[in-house]
Amino acid sequence: MIYAVFSLAGFLFPVDRPWYNSLAKPVWTPDGSTIGIVWGLLYGLISFSVTYAGLKHGFKQLGITFWSIFLFNYLTNQLFSYLQFELKDLLLAAFDNTLVALSSLILIIFLTKWEKISGLLLIPYLLWSLFATFLAFSIYLMNPGQTTLPWF
Numbered sequence: 001m002i003y004a005v006f007s008l009a010g011f012l013f014p015v016d017r018p019w020y021n022s023l024a025k026p027v028w029t030p031d032g033s034t035i036g037i038v039w040g041l042l043y044g045l046i047s048f049s050v051t052y053a054g055l056k057h058g059f060k061q062l063g064i065t066f067w068s069i070f071l072f073n074y075l076t077n078q079l080f081s082y083l084q085f086e087l088k089d090l091l092l093a094a095f096d097n098t099l100v101a102l103s104s105l106i107l108i109i110f111l112t113k114w115e116k117i118s119g120l121l122l123i124p125y126l127l128w129s130l131f132a133t134f135l136a137f138s139i140y141l142m143n144p145g146q147t148t149l150p151w152f
Contacts, residue, residue, distance in 0.1 A: 016085050023090075024142040029135060042125045049121035053114050066110055073103035084136075091147035094136035101129035 015032065030038070050070065054062060076099040084093035104126040112119030140146065 014085065016088070019088060020085070023139060023146070026135070026138050026142070029139070038128060042128055045121045046125055049111065049118040052121075053111055053118040057114055062114065066107075066114075069103060069106050069110060073100065073107055076100045076103060087148060088146060089148045090136065090140035090143055094133065094140050097129065097133040097136045101126065101133050104129050 017032075020032075076096055080093055080096045080100065083089050083096050104122060108119045108122045108126060110119075111122065
């Protein structure tokens, strides 16, 4: 269930390939299929991490704080596709990526207190989110006109 919900934005806001391909990107930008595979694996790790902790300790026992952080992380994760591929706003998408990375770190800290394995399973998500943030800001800097924010 968690895997399917995390995959939702990819279906709702698919990559606009002609637009994305027209952007200047760093030479170290992974190709689209690599990005898709990585996210697919990460969604599996996220799903397993949360399910494992929930089954071991009880989903309700994880508490409102955990579920609030998890919901925030989920929403910011999903918002990226909307900002980047629907609004085509590279700067907002990069800022959103920052929120994904920060909330991933908070999830790791929180889950590690409950179930160490669950926290460790989210480390690749944090690392990829940090990489994606750096990539998103790099793409924005190479295409500065791609934002709706008037002061940038």
